[in-house]
Amino acid sequence: MAHKAGFVSIIGKPNAGKSTLMNALVGEKMSIITPKAQTTRHRILGIVNDENYQVVFSDTPGIIKPHYALHESMMSQVQGSIVDADLILLMTDVNEKHDEQDVVKRLQGSQAPVVVLINKIDQSDPEAVKQKVTYWEELLKPKAVFAISALKFPNTSHLLEYIVEQMPEHPPYYEKDALTDRNDRFFASEMIREQVFKQYKKEIPYSTEVVITAFKEDETIYRISAEIIVERESQKNILIGKNGEMLKIVGTYARREMENFFQKKIFLEMFVKVISDWRSKKNYLKKFGYED
Numbered sequence: 445m446a447h448k449a450g451f452v453s454i455i456g457k458p459n460a461g462k463s464t465l466m467n468a469l470v471g472e473k474m475s476i477i478t479p480k481a482q483t484t485r486h487r488i489l490g491i492v493n494d495e496n497y498q499v500v501f502s503d504t505p506g507i508i509k510p511h512y513a514l515h516e517s518m519m520s521q522v523q524g525s526i527v528d529a530d531l532i533l534l535m536t537d538v539n540e541k542h543d544e545q546d547v548v549k550r551l552q553g554s555q556a557p558v559v560v561l562i563n564k565i566d567q568s569d570p571e572a573v574k575q576k577v578t579y580w581e582e583l584l585k586p587k588a589v590f591a592i593s594a595l596k597f598p599n600t601s602h603l604l605e606y607i608v609e610q611m612p613e614h615p616p617y618y619e620k621d622a623l624t625d626r627n628d629r630f631f632a633s634e635m636i637r638e639q640v641f642k643q644y645k646k647e648i649p650y651s652t653e654v655v656i657t658a659f660k661e662d663e664t665i666y667r668i669s670a671e672i673i674v675e676r677e678s679q680k681n682i683l684i685g686k687n688g689e690m691l692k693i694v695g696t697y698a699r700r701e702m703e704n705f706f707q708k709k710i711f712l713e714m715f716v717k718v719i720s721d722w723r724s725k726k727n728y729l730k731k732f733g734y735e736d
């Protein structure tokens with residue numbers, strides 16, 4: 445049998461469940477997940493390998509109107525994934541009330557077939573699901589529509605089978621044991637950022653970046669140093685908390701996630717640093733790995 449391989453881009457509005465789906469497809473936690481919009485800032489590849497195929501999924505940031513340079517980088521990563529795609533999975537929350545013209549517009553200029561995924565059907569009744577299916581069929585004339593729950597019914601074998609059928613014949617793009625294009629440092633920084641998104645309110649998560657400054661691998665223990673970067677002195681105080689209590693909570697949870705992910709003991713130290721307005725400064729964005 446000829447080998448199949450291709451790129452599949454998962455796009456949609458913030459919080460549709462894109463990262464949850466990619467993790468379910470790959471069977472590993474590649475992407476961090478929180479209830480907050482804009483959790484995913486990078487295009488992250490998740491690769492599903494089999495003897496006869498390789499499907500390279502791209503998890504992408506939710507589609508929004510850009511407000512500063514960081515957002516522009518996030519949206520150009522969405523665009524890049526659409527251009528590369530052999531197949532586009534447009535994901536929508538069954539209960540989404542806002543119109544998705546901004547998502548639909550992104551598809552212009554792409555030749556790739558579109559499959560609509562109506563997600564979170566565990567939070568809806570069958571009648572509402574049916575209406576959404578009809579709505580999307582008429583709007584986009586997609587190749588297919590799937591009603592799913594990436595969180596509650598994470599068995600994705602049926603969807604994956606369909607996706608593989610759509611893939612072109614092609615040799616593998618990546619090593620057959622690769623799960624992603626990202627390295628351990630990236631995942632370590634994401635696990636800290638996930639806790640910042642979970643533990644703080646208001647603008648703190650959106651103003652935060654995490655940089656791994658040291659990553660030493662010993663046989664049984666990884667020693668990791670990180671800088672948590674915020675935009676203002678006041679945010680630094682909130683992040684650290686009274687007697688360092690908040691930062692300690694972040695460290696405890698992040699370390700637990702890392703121990704699970706790396707299957708190693710983790711020693712984690714973190715420093716908080718202020719870089720005013722980093723989200724609008726091209727040089728810092730570049731340094732932090734946001735290509736434009």
Ligand code: GDP
Pocket residue numbers: 457458459460461462463464465476477478479480481482483484506563564565566567592593594595596
């Ligand atoms: P993304 O922003 O599109 O990547 O969405 P996430 O994967 O980060 O998910 C956003 C929120 O929706 C998280 O709290 C998820 O747990 C939740 N979520 C994702 N899929 C489902 C689903 O099928 N059902 C329900 N009830 N919640 C979901």
Ligand code: K
Pocket residue numbers: 458459477478479480481482483484
């Ligand atoms: K999210």
Ligand code: MG
Pocket residue numbers: 462463464475476483484504505506
């Ligand atoms: Mg996401």
